[in-house]
Amino acid sequence: MRTTITACLAAATLVLTACGSSDGGSDEASEDQGKVADLLMTGAGDAGFELDRDCVNETVGELSDADAKALADAGLEGDADISAEGEAIGERIFSECVDAASYLDALVASYGEDDPTIDTECLKSALEGKTVDEIGDELYDAALGCANDG
Numbered sequence: 001m002r003t004t005i006t007a008c009l010a011a012a013t014l015v016l017t018a019c020g021s022s023d024g025g026s027d028e029a030s031e032d033q034g035k036v037a038d039l040l041m042t043g044a045g046d047a048g049f050e051l052d053r054d055c056v057n058e059t060v061g062e063l064s065d066a067d068a069k070a071l072a073d074a075g076l077e078g079d080a081d082i083s084a085e086g087e088a089i090g091e092r093i094f095s096e097c098v099d100a101a102s103y104l105d106a107l108v109a110s111y112g113e114d115d116p117t118i119d120t121e122c123l124k125s126a127l128e129g130k131t132v133d134e135i136g137d138e139l140y141d142a143a144l145g146c147a148n149d150g
Contacts, residue, residue, distance in 0.1 A: 032068035036060050040093070043076045048106035055097035062089055098132045107135070111143060122146035 037053075037060045044051040063071070067082040074080035104127050112120040126142040127135050 030065060030068055032065065032072040033060050033063050035072035036063060036068055039071070039076055044098070048102070048109065050099040050102040051093075051097045052099065056093065059089060059093050059097060095131070095133050100130065100132045100135065103132055104128065104130070104135055107139065115143075115147075117148045118143055119146045119148055 037056050040056050040060070041051055041053060060068070064083060067080075070080040070082050104124065108120050108124045108127075111118045111123060123142055123146045126146060127138060130138065
């Protein structure tokens with residue numbers, strides 16, 4: 001079992017960045033697209049942050065049938081071989097569908113567990129109100145700025 005949020009996020013990111021483009025299919029999600037949406041929701045929950053289900057469903061609905069099948073078959077632990085277009089959609093899921101406040105809470109908790117020299121209140125304060133992308137961009141520097149010497 002994964003013990004840190006970083007490890008969980010890495011697993012979720014594999015799925016999040018491995019989405020594909022629409023192949024012009026119907027408006028109704030395929031069975032594999034539904035499985036991918038469920039995997040994303042489970043991965044986020046396991047990692048301790050929230051995803052907007054409607055946003056996930058809408059974005060995952062853009063997956064090609066082949067990409068959806070590859071992702072559903074690979075699961076959270078697998079390494080799916082998907083189309084290049086999927087990278088941008090995966091980034092969009094992470095940027096648009098992740099609840100920034102719950103993501104920050106999960107990261108701060110993980111940092112606190114992994115490194116007792118990090119002042120978690122300082123870290124949370126430094127990143128509070130930021131978007132998911134801003135948190136990702138500023139996390140390392142904020143953690144360094146919130147490290148105690150002891």
